[in-house]
Structure formats: C-alpha cells, structure tokens
Amino acid sequence: MQTQQECLKLQGTIKIPKVGFGTYLIQDEDAPSLVHQAICAGYRHVDTAEAYGNEKGVGLGIESALEELGISREEIFVTTKLWPGNEAWGQAPKTFESTIESLQASLARLRLDYIDLYLIHAPFAQLQRLVQWNALIELRRQERVRAIGVSNFNVDHIEQIKAAGLPLPDANQIELHPWSQKPDLVSYLAENDITIIAYSSLVPLSRWRDVEGQASAKTEQMKADGAAADSPFKAMAKKYGKSEAQVLLRWGIQNGYAVLPKSTNAERMRQNIDLFGFELDDEDMAAIAKMDRGEGVAWSTGDPTK
C-alpha cells in the first residue's frame, strides 16, 4: 500500500497529490464504500463535483476512511467543483451570491469545513464568468477553500481573467491523454504557473466507460483502436510489465500533470496508483507525442470549452 504520495504544488506551496481518485459516474449510494476503499488503498486526493450528485456519498467515504486509518482531514486533498449554470441548457448562470451558496451546500453535503481546491467546472457562464471567479477569490480569502481554479477553460477564458487584473487560477483541470494533448494550452498553463490536472486519462482503453449509457458517441472509433491487437499501448504495457492503464497514467505524470483515475474495481484502483516504480523512455514519449488527434471526447453534451 502506498501512502506517501508524490505531490505537485499549487501556488508553489499547497501540496496536491499527483494521483487523485476520480468519482464521475460513481453513484451517491456506491460512493461511501468506493471512496473508503480508495483511501484505504493509498489515495490521498479525491475529485468530485456538485454536478456528479455524489458529494454526500464521497463525504461519508472520506469520513469512514479517516476513522479507520486514524488519519486527519489534512491528510486528504479534496477537490469539488461549482456547477456554473449554462444558459444554452436552460439553466440560469450562478451569480456571486449563488456561487458562495453553492460552496456552502457542497461543504454541507461533504460534511467538511473546508475544500482544498474549488473549481469552476466549465466556462459556460459567459457573462457571469468573472463574477463567479470573483466569488471563488472571496471564498479563498475567507479560507473556506485553500486553492481555486477552473476546469475546461481555454487560453481565451484565462486571458479574460488576466485582462480583468484578477489573480489567475491555481489549476486548470482538462481532458488530456495521448489522443488529446492540447500542446498550446499546456504550454500556456505552464508559462503562467497554472497547475495542470488531467482527466479522462484512460480514454484510449477499449473498456473506457464501457458500460451502457456511459460512453460518448465520439468514442466509438477510439474504442476500436484501443481494442486493436496492434495498439501501441499494448506493446508498451508489455515492455514495462505494466497495464495499459498504468502506461497512460504514467504518461500524464511524466508530463507533469496530476491524474484522476476512476475505478470501481479494487485491483484496478490499486494498479492506477502504482505509477512511480517505472518510467516511459524517451522513444515511447516521442512516439506518444505524435498520436495527438485534437480535441477531447469525454463530454457527450458538447464541447465544454464553448
């Protein structure tokens, strides 16, 4: 069991473990046992969101694991996300006040008194984006959250924050894997000291979200490619004596990203955190660099950056 996790830093000071447990598509009723299991397996970073509908279960899982392991709240890094509202889907964008209230509601569901990292889930609220960002700045000032950031923001969205003279996000959580590498955005984030958190690292696996109703229509071809006998990740996995999932997650770690594997299976959970005893060589990193196919596929409801 790995408990001393390697970390990145937010704002150069706040430690964020490089591997977090992803919880999207984990039902609220399953979250208590799965999050408990993940923390007992060594995860010290958990990623949830208001929109996942599982904060209550995630909070119960954290609480019971802390109790079982006899460790303190400070040893777990918890991220949750503001659902910003999306006019295009008939939702009112959150205002300054409703953003503050949303954080309060997340804290209550999670049964926590602070969040380590609070993110705006997507840049949907075009006119209220800066208002929501100002509310996150206020929440950090009040120490209800330790760090603040965004998710699915592109360069223009972050430039808007910069142009307004506001502090930049501590992190941006974006879809990143060999088939969606976003080199311009990644360079921009690095230049601006914005920590990169990669999600959906496992898209190239043929079994990624391979459950009725979970796959996005955009993943059909990718699944076929992932399943192909000559998949380059299969060959790499064999070469390093690791699983394909470990190769994909290790690629993210070597690029300097935090990663957020989600699994409902104990053995896969364990594998996904065991990423520090091997290294992809330069030849494989160079081969993967050539596999970029452009934009991501994880959102089935349209491009979250629009």
Ligand SMILES: NC(=O)c1ccc[n+]([C@@H]2O[C@H](COP(=O)([O-])OP(=O)(O)OC[C@H]3O[C@@H](n4cnc5c(N)ncnc54)[C@H](OP(=O)(O)O)[C@@H]3O)[C@@H](O)[C@H]2O)c1
């Ligand atoms: N900010 C955003 O907009 C956003 C969007 C998407 C995701 N996220 C975050 O990032 C997390 C991860 O992304 P994700 O949930 O899209 O997918 P992911 O972690 O890349 O992949 C999960 C899929 O891979 C399977 N899997 C996991 N480990 C495996 C292994 N070792 N071998 C084979 N299959 C494996 C899982 O099945 P089993 O469960 O059966 O193992 C599931 O089907 C989310 O849970 C969420 O916290 C954020």
